[in-house]
Amino acid sequence: MSQFFYMHEENPQARLISQAVNVIKSGGVIVYPTDSGYALGCLIGDKDAMSKIARIRQIDNDHNFSLMCRDQSELANYARVDNQAYRLLKQNTPGPYTFIFKASKEVPKRLQNPKKKTIGIRVPDNVIALALLEALGEPLMSTSLILPGQEFTESDPEHIRDILEHQVDLIIHGGYLGEKPTTVVDLSDDTIEVIREGAGDVTPFL
Secondary structure, three states: OOEEEEOOOOOOOHHHHHHHHHHHHOOOOEEEEEEOEEEEEEOOOOHHHHHHHHHHHOOOOOOOOEEEOOOHHHHHHHEOOOHHHHHHHHHHOOOOEEEEEEEOOOOOHHHOOOOOOEEEEEOOOOHHHHHHHHHHOOOEEEEEOOOOOOOOOOOOHHHHHHHHOOOOOEEEEOOOOOOOOOEEEEOOOOOOEEEEOOOOOOHHHO
């Protein structure tokens, strides 16, 4: 049975943030709010937790997980970012975007796209998510909570509880959110490519 925390959307309780970080550090999988619906998250280096997320989503291990970062400087530790890309990041983060970059040496190989050696990275515009990342002190390995057979990100934490309370370690109720997943933008090559149009405006990348 998972724990279920009601967190204040604008001023998350420090005690609950600390408890959530302890769950993550002890190998747990959490459901937490972002600016594009709810997401599943775990420690970067935790293979078992990563496998649990893959089972919940019914995806294979080649699926592109993302690293959820607290700011641009942390993002730059895990991605190779050139000047043009950095300007775009500065203008569009935090926000509902996932950016694809060539991965740095800090990214475990199993998290990289096996052919392109890329990684998805994002900085969420959500107070609870940013508080979690700040307290954790490192990125969360993350993927949108899109249940098997569904097209949209889960937005209702009570519904998530009904379905997943025996499959995850913690569900954070951070309000009822939008259902659109992130807009995915590939900045790994010289040309900018919008891979998926979602919650983020694509105009800056056209």
